[in-house]
Amino acid sequence: xxxxxxxxxxxxxxxxxxxxxxxxxxxxxxxxxxxxxxxxxxxxxxxxxxxxxxxxxxxxxxxxxxxxxxxxxxxxxxxxxxxxxxxxxxxxxxxxxxxxxxxxxxxxxxxxxxxxxxxxxxxxxxxxxxxxxxxxxxxxxxxxxxxxxxxxxxxxxxxxxxxxxxxxxxxxxxxxxxxxxxxxxxxxxxxxxxxxxxxxxxxxxxxxxxxxxxxxxxxxxxxxxxxxxxxxxxxxxxxxxxxxxxxxxxxxxxxxxxxxxxxxxxxxxxxxxxxxxxxxxxxxxxxxxxxxxxxxxxxxxxxxxxxxxxxxxxxxxxxxxxxxxxxxxxxxxxxxxxxxxxxxxxxxxxxxxxxxxxxxxxxxxxxxx
Numbered sequence: 001x002x003x004x005x006x007x008x009x010x011x012x013x014x015x016x017x018x019x020x021x022x023x024x025x026x027x028x029x030x031x032x033x034x035x036x037x038x039x040x041x042x043x044x045x046x047x048x049x050x051x052x053x054x055x056x057x058x059x060x061x062x063x064x065x066x067x068x069x070x071x072x073x074x075x076x077x078x079x080x081x082x083x084x085x086x087x088x089x090x091x092x093x094x095x096x097x098x099x100x101x102x103x104x105x106x107x108x109x110x111x112x113x114x115x116x117x118x119x120x121x122x123x124x125x126x127x128x129x130x131x132x133x134x135x136x137x138x139x140x141x142x143x144x145x146x147x148x149x150x151x152x153x154x155x156x157x158x159x160x161x162x163x164x165x166x167x168x169x170x171x172x173x174x175x176x177x178x179x180x181x182x183x184x185x186x187x188x189x190x191x192x193x194x195x196x197x198x199x200x201x202x203x204x205x206x207x208x209x210x211x212x213x214x215x216x217x218x219x220x221x222x223x224x225x226x227x228x229x230x231x232x233x234x235x236x237x238x239x240x241x242x243x244x245x246x247x248x249x250x251x252x253x254x255x256x257x258x259x260x261x262x263x264x265x266x267x268x269x270x271x272x273x274x275x276x277x278x279x280x281x282x283x284x285x286x287x288x289x290x291x292x293x294x295x296x297x298x299x300x301x302x303x304x305x306x307x308x309x310x311x312x313x314x315x316x317x318x319x320x321x322x323x324x325x326x327x328x329x330x331x332x333x334x335x336x337x338x339x340x341x342x343x344x345x346x347x348x349x350x351x352x353x354x355x356x357x358x359x360x361x362x363x364x365x366x367x368x369x
Contacts, residue, residue: 101150
């Protein structure tokens with residue numbers, strides 16, 4: 001009997017140790033060295049630290065938080081922290097950045113580059129948000145979240161600041177329903193989520209008193225969802241965050257982007273239609289410089305841009321011809337390679353589908369020899 005009790009206590013101790021070993025790793029990066037952003041970024045740190053401390057408590061996880069700010073705000077410090085981060089298979093990793101960001105003309109990635117190095121000669125050292133996400137995913141945590149609240153303008157422009165009157169009120173995040181929401185999002189979910197506050201080429205906005213707008217509406221959406229939405233998911237949370245962003249005059253036209261890839265669920269990729277990329281796609285179908293096998297591959301990418309039953313108005317030079325289903329149109333472009341000089345999308349005559357990610361009706365102009 002004594003031996004059985006000892007074995008039971010040993011087993012209980014092992015289980016307790018396993019539970020205690022589970023950790024929420026929070027990496028906060030904030031540009032508090034920049035005079036124009038310092039106050040807002042400090043406020044952002046308070047909000048996000050409070051959120052993740054609450055999440056860790058709700059899951060009974062240990063919080064391992066590291067902050068890169070002030071004199072430590074360097075690409076070298078960031079690389080060192082990411083490299084040394086030790087993660088177990090049931091842990092959660094949350095990376096949060098608040099500061100300046102930018103994008104580059106012709107760059108394919110719609111997620112921003114973090115503007116940490118300000119010296120013109122060292123801009124090449126600035127990390128892309130997606131690259132940081134990829135590094136953290138390789139740590140093999142159960143859940144990996146990466147959020148960048150920064151500009152996504154072409155080239156490295158200054159982040160927008162607005163007047164000092166607080167735009168968003170304080171929120172209290174300490175009730176039982178919020179803990180349940182955190183468990184739903186962080187404990188009952190496996191996979192990864194990548195988030196940024198703005199699409200290219202947009203600014204993000206911050207407020208000297210209440211912090212960055214996206215961070216604050218993310219905070220607000222989480223608190224309110226916990227009260228009124230029992231089935232909270234990362235998708236519903238981020239949709240509500242975007243909706244709340246649109247309610248403020250300074251950010252009503254801002255569009256956040258996110259990619260959600262969770263175990264047992266269909267991936268969710270939310271981004272605005274890339275008009276230039278779609279135009280390049282259609283022109284590539286009739287490009288004889290590409291091999292036939294390369295163009296065959298392109299045929300399979302049709303539904304990245306169009307809904308399944310999309311209809312296309314075809315203009316040959318300046319004359320309106322037929323209206324055809326999209327599948328027939330792309331085959332037409334493929335078969336007429338060498339005859340069509342250029343394809344132009346006529347955006348003002350095209351209609352975006354309800355999902356905001358595809359066209360349901362489009363007009364194209366074929367320039368023939």
